[in-house]
Amino acid sequence: MNTKFAALLLVSAGLASNAAVAESLVDGDPEAGKARAITCAACHGPEGNSANPLWPNIAGQHAKYTVAQLGAFKEGKRVNNLMTAQAMLLSDADMANLAVYYEGLTPAVQTVADPSLVARGEALYRGGSADNGVAACIACHGPRGKGNPASQYPSISGQHAAYTEKTLRDYASGERQSVAGNNVMNELAARLGDEDIRALAAYVQGLH
Numbered sequence: 001m002n003t004k005f006a007a008l009l010l011v012s013a014g015l016a017s018n019a020a021v022a023e024s025l026v027d028g029d030p031e032a033g034k035a036r037a038i039t040c041a042a043c044h045g046p047e048g049n050s051a052n053p054l055w056p057n058i059a060g061q062h063a064k065y066t067v068a069q070l071g072a073f074k075e076g077k078r079v080n081n082l083m084t085a086q087a088m089l090l091s092d093a094d095m096a097n098l099a100v101y102y103e104g105l106t107p108a109v110q111t112v113a114d115p116s117l118v119a120r121g122e123a124l125y126r127g128g129s130a131d132n133g134v135a136a137c138i139a140c141h142g143p144r145g146k147g148n149p150a151s152q153y154p155s156i157s158g159q160h161a162a163y164t165e166k167t168l169r170d171y172a173s174g175e176r177q178s179v180a181g182n183n184v185m186n187e188l189a190a191r192l193g194d195e196d197i198r199a200l201a202a203y204v205q206g207l208h
């Protein structure tokens with residue numbers, strides 16, 4: 001391949017990926033989502049960043065993942081007292097509109113939760129654990145925890161450590177069943193020890 005052609009390919013690949021960032025994978029109306037989000041704000045905050053660390057931040061989350069999770073709550077595949085009641089009230093159009101609205105909001109930036117656990121969390125996140133057969137989180141959630149919109153790998157960066165810990169324990173016990181990814185999170189989380197879970201959650205909270 002000559003170098004001029006290679007350079008052109010690089011330029012067009014760059015343009016294509018920029019376009020993918022700007023355009024949502026879900027067809028929804030963010031203005032209608034914003035109007036519908038008034039009830040959500042009580043728990044997830046006025047801009048999608050919640051004050052209670054057990055209530056997840058949802059600002060900037062990939063719309064396809066959000067639609068899938070809202071559907072799972074509504075159908076009873078994912079169960080939570082507070083959230084299930086909310087999802088029951090949503091139509092498919094509401095879910096799409098809410099998902100693109102929240103996707104467009106700016107995720108909060110936080111610092112690591114427990115500095116003494118961060119080295120362990122980072123090592124697991126980036127390298128996994130050959131001993132326990134735990135895959136590196138970075139492979140799917142990316143170096144900055146931003147995930148992958150098309151594969152429904154959620155963004156986990158800046159998420160409250162308390163929520164991340166709870167949800168990893170829920171995957172481990174089967175309380176939370178994966179919607180995407182062939183149960184990979186259930187299998188992985190079941191292999192993590194309690195200290196691993198706390199370390200990962202502490203590290204991830206500081207990613208941005």
Ligand code: HEC
Nearest residue numbers: 039040042043054055056058066069070080082083086098
């Ligand atoms: C009464 C509090 C409350 C309200 C109101 C509420 N939620 Fe939630 N939401 C929660 C809690 C708690 C969770 C975490 C559930 C768990 O631990 O699995 C959650 C989880 C979610 C998730 C999954 C996030 C993830 O990262 O997997 C989404 C998406 C979501 N809520 C969207 C909404 C939307 C949209 C509304 C408004 C229609 C709403 N919520 C209203 C409490 C609430």
Ligand code: HEC
Nearest residue numbers: 135136137140152153154164167178179180181184185200
């Ligand atoms: C093979 C890809 C893959 C790997 C490796 C992986 N994940 Fe995931 N992760 C996913 C998918 C897919 C989901 C969504 C599953 C669902 O539908 O609930 C997810 C969901 C999550 C969630 C829930 C996010 C939320 O907002 O509720 C957390 C937290 C998480 N992963 C953390 C991790 C950690 C920590 C590791 C490393 C120990 C890891 N993941 C490794 C694919 C992966």
